[in-house]
Structures are given as structure tokens and as C-alpha cells.
Amino acid sequence: MKQIVVISGKGGTGKTVISASFASLAEKKVMADCDVDAADLHLLLHPTVKEEYDFLGKVARIDQERCTQCGRCQEVCRFEAISDFTIDPVSCEGCGVCAYVCPQKAIEMVEDVSGKWFVSETKYGPLVHAKLGIAEENSGKLVSLVKQKARQIAEEEGCEFIIIDGPPGIGCPVIASLSGVDVALIVSEPTLSGIHDLERVAGVAHHFGVRSLVCINKYDLNMENSQQIEEFCQSHGIEIAGKIPFDSTVTEAMVCGKSIVEYSDGKVSRRIKEVWEKVKEV
Amino acid sequence: MVVSVASGKGGTGKTTVAVNLALSLEENVQFLDCDVEEPNAHIFLKPKITHARSLSVLVPKVDEKRCTYCGKCARFCSYNAIAIVKEKVLFFPELCHNCGGCTIVCPEKAIREVKRPKGVIEEGRSGKIRFIKGELNVGEAVSPPLIREVKRAADEDFLTIIDVPPGTSCPVIEAVKESDFCLLVTEPTPFGLNDLILAVEVMRKLKIPFAVVINRSDIGDGKVEEYCEKEKIPILMRIPMDRRIATAYSKGTPIVEEIPEYREKFKELYEKIKQMLSK
Numbered sequence: 001m002k003q004i005v006v007i008s009g010k011g012g013t014g015k016t017v018i019s020a021s022f023a024s025l026a027e028k029k030v031m032a033d034c035d036v037d038a039a040d041l042h043l044l045l046h047p048t049v050k051e052e053y054d055f056l057g058k059v060a061r062i063d064q065e066r067c068t069q070c071g072r073c074q075e076v077c078r079f080e081a082i083s084d085f086t087i088d089p090v091s092c093e094g095c096g097v098c099a100y101v102c103p104q105k106a107i108e109m110v111e112d113v114s115g116k117w118f119v120s121e122t123k124y125g126p127l128v129h130a131k132l133g134i135a136e137e138n139s140g141k142l143v144s145l146v147k148q149k150a151r152q153i154a155e156e157e158g159c160e161f162i163i164i165d166g167p168p169g170i171g172c173p174v175i176a177s178l179s180g181v182d183v184a185l186i187v188s189e190p191t192l193s194g195i196h197d198l199e200r201v202a203g204v205a206h207h208f209g210v211r212s213l214v215c216i217n218k219y220d221l222n223m224e225n226s227q228q229i230e231e232f233c234q235s236h237g238i239e240i241a242g243k244i245p246f247d248s249t250v251t252e253a254m255v256c257g258k259s260i261v262e263y264s265d266g267k268v269s270r271r272i273k274e275v276w277e278k279v280k281e282v
Numbered sequence: 283m284v285v286s287v288a289s290g291k292g293g294t295g296k297t298t299v300a301v302n303l304a305l306s307l308e309e310n311v312q313f314l315d316c317d318v319e320e321p322n323a324h325i326f327l328k329p330k331i332t333h334a335r336s337l338s339v340l341v342p343k344v345d346e347k348r349c350t351y352c353g354k355c356a357r358f359c360s361y362n363a364i365a366i367v368k369e370k371v372l373f374f375p376e377l378c379h380n381c382g383g384c385t386i387v388c389p390e391k392a393i394r395e396v397k398r399p400k401g402v403i404e405e406g407r408s409g410k411i412r413f414i415k416g417e418l419n420v421g422e423a424v425s426p427p428l429i430r431e432v433k434r435a436a437d438e439d440f441l442t443i444i445d446v447p448p449g450t451s452c453p454v455i456e457a458v459k460e461s462d463f464c465l466l467v468t469e470p471t472p473f474g475l476n477d478l479i480l481a482v483e484v485m486r487k488l489k490i491p492f493a494v495v496i497n498r499s500d501i502g503d504g505k506v507e508e509y510c511e512k513e514k515i516p517i518l519m520r521i522p523m524d525r526r527i528a529t530a531y532s533k534g535t536p537i538v539e540e541i542p543e544y545r546e547k548f549k550e551l552y553e554k555i556k557q558m559l560s561k
Contacts, residue, residue, distance in 0.1 A: 009320050010292065010322070011292005011293040011448040012291060012293010037290070037448075038291055038476070040291070040473045040477065058360065076382065078380060078381050079381075080430075090455055090459070091459075093360075093452070094360050095360050095361075096360055096381075096383060097381050097386060100358070100386060100387060132450065132451055134483045135450065135451070135454075135455045135484055136451060140377075140423060168319075168320070171418065171422070171423050171453065172377075172423035173451075174319075190532060191531055191533075191534075192325045192532065193297065193322040193531075193534075196320070196325060200320060203420040203421075204420055204421060207420060208421075221528060221532055222529065222533070254471050254472055254473060254502075255471065255472060255502055255503050257472065
């Protein structure tokens, strides 16, 4: 079984469009949407939810009757989440230090539902996805849960691939998405921002020992910058998995709720197929 | 006044709107790049950095001579950053949220805190714009401490524009909270709409006044407009798909330098924000 994660550093470079295309091209696979903050893969795969689970987080709560206003909790909180002896649940990161130090035992860590995760069926196969609650913490943990479940399904059903749609950035949900995968496909775009962000996310993949490939999306928007990406990859021993041209059919397919390879047989789809052939052989 | 520029979905044009707004205003502006995982505003503003410092956070260091491997620290840690395997303490610093809990709970006083570099804060100027940027070190997972530090470096006398990271979770909250106003940048596609709805929920939860800017406003479909009308969310600006803008963006050139007429449009955008806030 091979786990493939699609990441980008910069947002909006085309991760989900490519993940959805891989979902329709790969045989025997499970999909996992690990962009738990702003998941979009379901808009192209139209899942039917089969199982639904709560993702529980912890948040501190002060029992005002027991509180003697000694202020010890405020002293130890590193997240500026306590003022006037009340907890701001948005700033509270659930560490539990305030509850531990309170001499009156007036603080309790309560569980609250900070997200949901789902096992669904799509026409391309099973999809594990999630929705982190608004303004909630610990997206990395939710990502790990989604991946764990996808792996379990893949093992049970004897799947060949797990296709993971990753989040933007380089922080905790990205690191959680990268952990234990076989290959990361980094989707880049030929803009100075895209190049800057590619270099950083490729650094993260390298840091955690994950082999990466790069695909340049909308490469024809700026050939000079595309050239620069190729040079960067060459000098860092990263293989280019393909170059995808800019085409307005990509947006059309999205509006129709379809993956681009399903919607059109044009040049974009052909190039994505080539990228898939490369990625699956790694 | 603090105006933040956010969006659920990445790549919709947050940095473009934030940078061009900053460049168009006559006020004393300071720009905070709080997208510390992937900061990009400097590519467009090309600031002269006058001051850079490293931000360190406190992480635990275990004195193995004192440690009895009782496991209290590992059980206490909410972030799975410590594990005891046989007679060994494993610490995963990139997962540590620096809460200090392990130090407090250790019965042997075997854990003290040491500094670990988390990222860099740069301050400088781009013309008359005061510029502050945070950049998370590659391999670090937890960005809010760095975002907090960027915001601490701000000067309250300025009109502050904050470039916010994408998403809806902790880094976004840290960047937008305490803003007077937030612009949500989206694009008129199903992905743009889905993620705009999430961003709107964030603003409502945090009780921050907000409005929408639609970028590449003539692609996709009309569902973002319909949604905003139904929810009575003002759309303060529409930026059409324009090859000149896309090319300028790819080279790190702000719109207002490529197409100077946009300066007036961004000034109008700011006037509209002020009007909304005065109501």
C-alpha cells in the first residue's frame, strides 16, 4: 500500500483539483481529506456519509462558587486565556495547567465537541473527511485521526493507494499529514509567492524524511518562474512530476462539481494523467 | 484601527488585497504579515529590514539523572509531545505548545525549561509603511506564539493592516482577534463559497465586523453573490480576472503599480470600511 499526500505550502495552487483527479484515476484506493480547516474535496466527490464521529477537545471551566480569585491560574496560563477569573474558550488551548495548579480545585477540564469526522462512500471509493469546529484547536490531531481511519480501511479492503488531500502552510496539520506517507506531491505555481512557499514546504518534507515530487500548475502563466522552479528542484534532487497548463475548464469543472479528468479530456486532464503515472510509480 | 484580511480558502488574494490597500492609503500604515507559515507580503512590499530577531519559546529539558520515568509528564501533556518508552523520555519539540505543564507536574523537579528558536520577527519599512513580519522556522508546528509576537511589535498609533493565514483554526484566530474589521477575500467558485461560509462563521463567533471582497469576480458562478445577499453581507469590492494583474502578481508587482487606477479603488474600499464602522 502506498500513501500519497498532496501539499503546496501556498494555498489555492490546485491541491484539491489534483487530489480529486487522482481519486478518479487510481484503482483500489481510499481518499482522505486532511485539510480539516477548510475541506473542499467533498465538493467534487459528493460523499454519502456512512459513519459520523465526534472529535473531542478540552477546554477549562472555572466554577465561580469555588473560585477565591487568588489569581494563580492567570499567572500560569501561557495563552492569555484567563482574565478576570473567567476563561476565554477561544484562546484556551486545553493544556490543563490552570486546573492542575488551582488550590481550590475550582477549574475543571471539560470535553467539548471541537469537530466531526466522517467515513463516506463516493463513486470513486471510500473517503475519510472531517470538519474542525470553528475557531477550534488541535487540527493536527484531527488530521492524524482521519489518516489512521483511512489506513485501517485501506488495509481491510486491500487497497493499493491512500490519496491524501493536504492543507496549506507548513505548520501542525501539514506535519501531521506528512507523517508516515510514502510520497508527497507538492503542487506549485509559477509566481514568486509560489516559489517562496514551495521552497519552505519542500524543506518541511525533507526535514521529516518524506520524498517529494513537484508538479507546476498553470506553468504557462510565467515561463521564467516555471524555469526557476525547475532549477530549484534540480538543485535539490526533487523530481518534476509534470507541468499543467492554465485552462479555464478547471473552474468550469469545479462549478459542475466534477474532477477535471472526469469533466474534460483536454490538455489539463492529459497532463494530470501523466503526473499520476509518475507519482504512482515512485 | 486594525483591519485584517482573511479568507477560509488559500490563494484567493488575501496578500494582494492587504498589500494594495496598504500602498493606497495616505494614513500612517503599518503592515503585519501574520501568515507566518508562508509569509509573502514582503515579495510585493520589498521592505528594507532594519531589525530582525529570533523568537524562542520555552520547551522542557529532562534531567535524566533525576527522572524516575514515572510518566506523569507524558500523561499530563495534552499534545502528545512527551512519551516514556522503557527507561527513556522521548520529547517531540515540534508538537510542544509550551504550556509549561510538564515542569509543574514533575514530582522529582527533573524538568526545566530551555529556549528553543521558533521563528524570526523582522521589522522594517517599505516607503512610508511600517512593516513587521513573522516567519516560522521550517519543521516547527505551532505558529500562534510567533503570531502573538508579531502583534506585540505593532504600534497602536498606526492604521494596522494584518495579512492573516488561511483556514479557520488557531493561527487564524490568533491573527484576527481584536481586529476592528475584517475583509474576507474570496473567489466566486464552489471552493471559494464553501470556505467563505466557514470564514463568516469565524467572524460571527469572534464578533468582528466584516465584509467581502470578491477576487477574479467574473470567473465561476454567481453563488457567492447570492450567498452574500441572503446573509446581508456587504461586498465592498470586486476585482475582475485580468491577465495584467495575474502577470504582475507572478512577478511580485502590486496591482497599484501595474494599474495605478486601482489606487482610487482601494482608497474607496477603506472609505467603505470606515462608513460601515461609523454606523
